[in-house]
Amino acid sequence: MRPAKFISLPLAALVLAVGCNRAEPARDQARPAAPRTDTAAEELQRKRADDGARLDKRVADLERRWSEMESSLPKKSAAPTPGLRGEVAEDIKNAREAVANLKTTTPENWWERHERAMERTASDIEEDVRRLAKGAAHPATAQPADPPDSAAPFTSRRDRFVTRLAARVDTMEDQLKDVRVRDAQKTELQDTRARVDKLKDDVSRLRHASADDWWDISVKRVSEYIDRVEASVKRLDDDKVKR
Numbered sequence: 001m002r003p004a005k006f007i008s009l010p011l012a013a014l015v016l017a018v019g020c021n022r023a024e025p026a027r028d029q030a031r032p033a034a035p036r037t038d039t040a041a042e043e044l045q046r047k048r049a050d051d052g053a054r055l056d057k058r059v060a061d062l063e064r065r066w067s068e069m070e071s072s073l074p075k076k077s078a079a080p081t082p083g084l085r086g087e088v089a090e091d092i093k094n095a096r097e098a099v100a101n102l103k104t105t106t107p108e109n110w111w112e113r114h115e116r117a118m119e120r121t122a123s124d125i126e127e128d129v130r131r132l133a134k135g136a137a138h139p140a141t142a143q144p145a146d147p148p149d150s151a152a153p154f155t156s157r158r159d160r161f162v163t164r165l166a167a168r169v170d171t172m173e174d175q176l177k178d179v180r181v182r183d184a185q186k187t188e189l190q191d192t193r194a195r196v197d198k199l200k201d202d203v204s205r206l207r208h209a210s211a212d213d214w215w216d217i218s219v220k221r222v223s224e225y226i227d228r229v230e231a232s233v234k235r236l237d238d239d240k241v242k243r
Helices: 002-030 040-072 084-102 110-132 154-176 185-206 211-242
Strands: none
Touching (some): 040 211, 110 154, 110 185, 154 185
C-alpha cells in the first residue's frame, strides 16, 4: 500500500502544474490589449486628410462670402482700383485649385510644384511693381530655372532657386524705393510692398528647408495664399461699407 501513496504525490503535482498552465492563457486574455501606435506614414496620412479638410472649409467659406458680397457690390467703382473685383474672383478660383493640387502632392512632385507656385507669385508681384514704378525694366534672373525632371540633389536645386528669387526680390525692392502715388493707389502700393516683404521672408526661410519638410512647406504655402485672398475680400467689403 505504501508505493501507491508515493506515486500519488507526483501525480498531484503534475495535475496542479497542468491546471496552472491552463489558467495562464485565461489571465492573458483578460488583460487589456496594449494601445496601438500608428506608424509615421499613418500619422502623415491622417495629418494630410485633416489639413485638406480644414483648407477645403476655408475656401468654401470664402466662396460663400464672396458670392454674397458680389451681389451687393455696386456695378461701378466697386473696388479701390479698377479691375480688383475681377482679380479677387480669379484669386478665389486659384485658391480652390491650390487646395485640390495639394491633395495630390507627394514627396516626389512637391518641389517642382513649390518652385512653380513661387515663380508665379514672383512674376505676379513683378507685374504690379512695374506698373507702379512706371514700366521699370524686368529684373534679370540670376540663374536659369532647373528642368522639371532635374536629378540634381535637393540642396543644390534649393540653393540655386533661392539665389535666383532673392535677386528678383532685391530688384523689386529697388524699383519700389522711390515710388510715390496718390489716393487710391496708396493702398495698392502698400499691398505690393507687403507682398514683396512676404516673398523675401519666404525665400529666406527656404534657405534652410529640408526635403523632409515637404508637407509642412506645401500646406503653409496654400494656407497663406488663402490668407491673402481673405484679406482682399475683406478690403473690398470694407470699401463697400465706406461707399
